Amino acid sequence: MERRDFIALSTLVTATSIMGADTTPQVLQRQLQSEIYTPRPLAFNPKKLNGFSEKIILSHHQNNYGGAVKRAKMIEEKIASLPSSSAPFELGSLKREQMVAVNSMILHEYHFDNLGASGQMSPALANKISAVFTTTQNWENEFKKAALSLGGGSGWILLVYNHRLKSVENVWSWDHMHGLWDSEILLALDMYEHSYQMDFGANAKEYVETFMKNINWDVVNKRFESIS
Ligand SMILES: [Fe+2]
Structure with a gap:
């Protein structure tokens, strides 16, 4: 637990003790977690992307x-306030919705953080990718093809490093609920239609090509460095 979180939790515990409330530690922890549900600002100037309108980036964000x-925050609060007499299915439904919302939040943060058109793929990452795909061009071709398989649908294409496989993989992720466990996301591409419809209509191919031109490789390289 980080020091800031410890102090916040201590404050809540002290306040609860003074008030004599019967709030459980679980609820206290959830109140603490609710503080993290604040949208992150864009780390780049949306006017400076190549091929995307400012309007679509701001609307998407x-x-x-x-x-x-x-939604993630609201669901967290609903779970925290469920009475102990609630049925298992009530909790189960909320848990499912929580996973959808929280995964959507996290994946969008990866997506926006790796936009901004900066740098190029580092030699270290290129070597790792080439060890699997022979060339980085082969990797890019597969990444884009997998993305197009989701055109008109909803989901994500992720370049990940998988600890179990000890290699990089392109992961096809239908909706926000699929993933390859034990993976670190290096590059995330949102293939939900809301990501491109306003600028490209149904032309998912043009969207994917435009995305590839606007990758912030400095961010992707740092993600890779942090795990290697
Ligand atoms: Fe999205």
Whole structure:
């Protein structure tokens, strides 16, 4: 637990003791977690992307990402306030919705953080990718092809490093609920139509090509360095 969290939790515990409330530690912990549900600002100037309109980036960030953050917080609060007499299915339904919302929040943060058109793939990452795909071009071709398989649908394409496989993989992720466990996300591409419809209509191919031109490789390289 980070020092800031410890202090916040201690304050809550002290306040609860003074008030004599019967709030459980679980609820206290959930109140603490609710503080993290604040949307992160964009780390780049949306006017400076190549091929994306400022309008679509801001709409995607504010409405779709911001909406996911808001839903995640609301669901967290609903779970915390469920009475102990509630049926298992009531908790189960909320747990499912929580996973959708929280995963959406997290994946959007990866997606926006790896946009910004900066740098190029590092030699270390290129070597790792080439060890699997022979060339980085082969990797890119597979990444884009997998992305197009989700055109008109909803999901994510992720370049990940998987600890069990000890290699990089392109992961096809239908909706927000699929993933390859024990993986670290290096690059995330949102293939939900809301990511491109406003600028590209149904032309998912043009969207994917535009995304590839706007990757912030400095961020992707740092993600890879942090695990290697
Ligand atoms: Fe999205």
